[in-house]
Amino acid sequence: MKKIIGIMGFLTVLTGCSNSDHKEQRKDETKKEQSLPQKKESGSKGPETPENRISKEEAVKQAVKQFEAYLPNILKTYDDGGIDLQEPYVGDFTGDGIEDVVIYWNIAPKGGNALIGQGLSLYKNDGHTVKVIAGYEPDYLFAFDTIKNGKIIVEKLEYTEEDGRCCPSIKTKHALTIKGSKVY
Secondary structure: OHHHHHHHHHHHHHHHHHHHHHHHHHHHHHHHHHHOOOOOOOOOOOOOOHHHOOOHHHHHHHHHHHHHHHHHHHHHOOOOEEEEEEEEEEEOOOOOOOOEEEEEEEEEEOOOOOOOEEEEEEEEEOOOOEEEEEEEOOOOOEEEEEEEOOEEEEEEEEOOOOOOOOOOOEEEEEEOOEEOOEEO
16 A cells, blocks of 8 residues: 555656646747747738838839839820939838838930939838829929938929029929828
8 A cells, every 4th residue: 555655656746747847848938939029920910010011122122113014104194205214212201110112213205315204103111012102293303302200302403594404503402291192
């Protein structure tokens, strides 16, 4: 009888040790899982974090791809024109803390060097994809300046009588306002 109680006591101690080892292992695995960055599954409603957003480079790549797909429509409005400049810029102009994309573009006549059109294409980055939200094609000459404090800044360019065609000397900064799909 003493042997049976002794064996049962010994088994209890072994089982208890085994369970505590198993509990420790489970705690370690839980800690490891919690320390790993969580990947957001598509369609899930988890919190947005910088780790699960697309990179700036990927946002620019997506915007350029969309712009190039739409470019033939822009060129239709300019007889014998071709793209002269297509420059992407990155900055948060929607105020959501995510870097958006602006593509500044110029159209020149084929075989010439004058500007016959220019504009901005604005792409909102939601962290997963970029989507065009507006276009800006003013009736004046301008240059892209910067994206600062949630605003897109351009310089309106004007000529004095003494300026050469290459070099307008009157430069006025203008912060663009975005309302829906309108930019002014």
